[in-house]
Amino acid sequence: MAPHSKDGHDMHAAAATNIQPAGFPIKYTKLFIDGEFVDAISGKTFQSLNPSTGELLASVAEADVADVDKAVKAARKAFEEGPWPRLSGYERGRILHKFADLLEQNEDELAHLETLDNGKPLFNSKYMDVVTGVKCIRMIAGWADKVTGQTFKLDGPYQGISVYEPYGVIGAIIPWNFPIIMFIVKTASSLAAGNSIVVKPAEQTPLTALYMAALAKQAGVPNGALNVVPGFGPIAGASIASHMDIDKVGFIGSTQVGRLIMEAAAKSNLKPVSLELGGKSPLVICEDADLDTAVEIANGSLFFNMGQCCTAGGRTFVQESIYEAFVNKAIEKAKKIVIGDPFKAGVEHGPQVDEKQFKKTLDYIESGKAEGARLLTGGHSVGKQGYFIEPTIFSDVKDDMKIATDEIFGPVMSILKFKTLDELIKRANDSKYGLVASILTKDIDVAHKFARSLRVGTVWINCYHVYDQSVPFGGYKMSGFGRENGLASLLSHMQLKSIIYPLKDSPWH
Structure with a gap:
C-alpha cells in the first residue's frame, strides 16, 4: 500500500521501472x-523504495x-x-x-x-x-x-x-x-x-x-x-x-x-x-542546567535521524521548577526544524524509512493522545507523498503510557516531570531497556551519582550522542549484550x- 497524508489522499504507487538518479546510477542489486x-x-527480487516519494529505486x-x-x-x-x-x-x-x-x-x-x-x-x-x-x-x-x-x-x-x-x-x-x-x-x-x-x-x-x-x-x-x-x-x-x-x-x-x-x-x-x-533512554535535565543548551541537546537526542535511533532520548525527564520554561522553549525549537527533500541544503528532517515505520509512529502519536498526554506540537504527516512526520512533542506524560515505555523509533518526544534525584533514578531505571542515559547538571556530585546508579551501557554527562570508535558500546538488560x-x-x-x-x-x- 502507498502511504497516506493526514487529509487521507493516497500517495502514488511505486513506479514500474527502476529510477536512475542523476549523477549516480544504482550499480549493484544482486x-x-x-x-x-x-x-x-530462485530468481526472486524485492523492491527497494525511496522513502521520500514511495517510488521504486531498484x-x-x-x-x-x-x-x-x-x-x-x-x-x-x-x-x-x-x-x-x-x-x-x-x-x-x-x-x-x-x-x-x-x-x-x-x-x-x-x-x-x-x-x-x-x-x-x-x-x-x-x-x-x-x-x-x-x-x-x-x-x-x-x-x-x-x-x-x-x-x-x-x-x-x-x-x-x-x-x-x-x-x-x-x-x-x-x-x-x-x-x-x-x-x-x-x-x-x-x-x-x-x-x-x-x-x-x-x-x-x-x-x-x-x-x-x-x-x-x-x-x-x-x-x-x-x-x-x-x-x-x-x-x-x-x-x-x-x-x-x-x-x-x-x-x-x-x-x-x-x-x-x-x-x-x-x-x-x-x-x-x-x-x-532497543532502548527507551532517559535524558535528565536538572534545574541548574542551562536551559537553552538543554533544549538544544534534548532536540538532538530525540529528533536526530528522524527519531530512528536506538539511543534516542525517548524519555525526557525535566525537574519541576524549570518544567514549563523547558517545554515552551522545546516547542519553539521543534517548530523551526526544516522538513523536506533530504537532498536539499538546509533540510534537517527527512522521511521515516518506510510505510510500516510511518504508520507505527502515527499510531503511537494517537495512543499518546488517547492516554491523556498533551500534544504540544507536530503529530501529523507532511505532504502528499513519502513518509514524512512532523517533529512531535508531548507533555504531561506519565511513566506507564505507551509513548513512555515503548521504543517508538520515530520523532516523538515525551516530556516527564520529576522532583528529586533519588526519585528520578528509580524511575529512570524502571525500564526493560538499558542502553544509554544522559544527565544535564552543573553539580558534579549529582552527575556521578546518576552515572553510577543507572543500569545502562553508556552514560553521557552534559552531552548526548557522543560516540567514538575507541569507546565500547552496548546495552544492559533487554538492550542486549556484547560490545x-x-x-x-x-x-x-x-x-x-x-x-x-x-x-x-x-x-x-
Whole structure:
C-alpha cells in the first residue's frame, strides 16, 4: 500500500521501472557471494523504495535459505582454505585501510545512495555515516596486528600460553537506520580478526551494503571472506541465525527479533550471539542546567535521524521548577526544524524509512493522545507523498503510557516531570531497556551519582550522542549484550585458546 497524508489522499504507487538518479546510477542489486554478484537461486527480487516519494529505486535479488547456504559454504571455504585467516594482522589491517581509502574516494556516491535508500538528509549521510564508517575501519585496522595473548608459569614443570583465534564464519544481521555504519561495525571487526562473514542488510536499505562489498573486493578482501545476502528477516535472517555452519551471529535491531535470534542460535549449534537491541533512554535535565543548551541537546537526542535511533532520548525527564520554561522553549525549537527533500541544503528532517515505520509512529502519536498526554506540537504527516512526520512533542506524560515505555523509533518526544534525584533514578531505571542515559547538571556530585546508579551501557554527562570508535558500546538488560567499537569489538569476534606444554624437567618431556 502507498502511504497516506493526514487529509487521507493516497500517495502514488511505486513506479514500474527502476529510477536512475542523476549523477549516480544504482550499480549493484544482486547478491554478493564468493566475490561475485549473482542472482538469487530462485530468481526472486524485492523492491527497494525511496522513502521520500514511495517510488521504486531498484529491484534487488532476494536471498532465501538456499542462497544463505551458498554464501555460508563460500565463507567456510574461504576460512578453511583461503588466505585471509593466514595473513598476518598487519596484512589484514593494510587491506582494511585500503578499503577505508576507497570509501573516502567514493563518499559522495555512497552518501547519495544512502539518502536515496534511507531518507536521511544528505549532509548526515556523508558527514556522519560515511565519515564515521571510515574512522571505524581505520580504528579496527590499527588493532589487527596488536592482539596478543598471555604466558603463564604453571604450578609444576609446565608452561602455558593463551592465544586469540578467529571464530571461523560469522553471520551478521544489520538494521536500516544507519546502514553504512552498521555494515562496517560488523564487517571490519570480523575481517580484522581473520573471520569470514555473511551479512544480511535490512530489506529496506540493501543498496549501500552491496556497493561496499564491491569496494571491499577492490581493496583486496579475498573471494568468500565477505558475502552479502539481501533478503527478509523471517527467511534469510532466520537462516543465518539457525545455520549449523555459522560459528557466531551478531544482530543489531529490535529486542523482539533479538530474542528470536537467540532462540534459533540455541536450537541449532548453540552458537554464541552478540545483540545490540532497543532502548527507551532517559535524558535528565536538572534545574541548574542551562536551559537553552538543554533544549538544544534534548532536540538532538530525540529528533536526530528522524527519531530512528536506538539511543534516542525517548524519555525526557525535566525537574519541576524549570518544567514549563523547558517545554515552551522545546516547542519553539521543534517548530523551526526544516522538513523536506533530504537532498536539499538546509533540510534537517527527512522521511521515516518506510510505510510500516510511518504508520507505527502515527499510531503511537494517537495512543499518546488517547492516554491523556498533551500534544504540544507536530503529530501529523507532511505532504502528499513519502513518509514524512512532523517533529512531535508531548507533555504531561506519565511513566506507564505507551509513548513512555515503548521504543517508538520515530520523532516523538515525551516530556516527564520529576522532583528529586533519588526519585528520578528509580524511575529512570524502571525500564526493560538499558542502553544509554544522559544527565544535564552543573553539580558534579549529582552527575556521578546518576552515572553510577543507572543500569545502562553508556552514560553521557552534559552531552548526548557522543560516540567514538575507541569507546565500547552496548546495552544492559533487554538492550542486549556484547560490545561494539575498538578492541572490545575485535576481541568479541575471536575465541581465547589455552595451550599447555611441558618444560625440560617434566616427566612428560
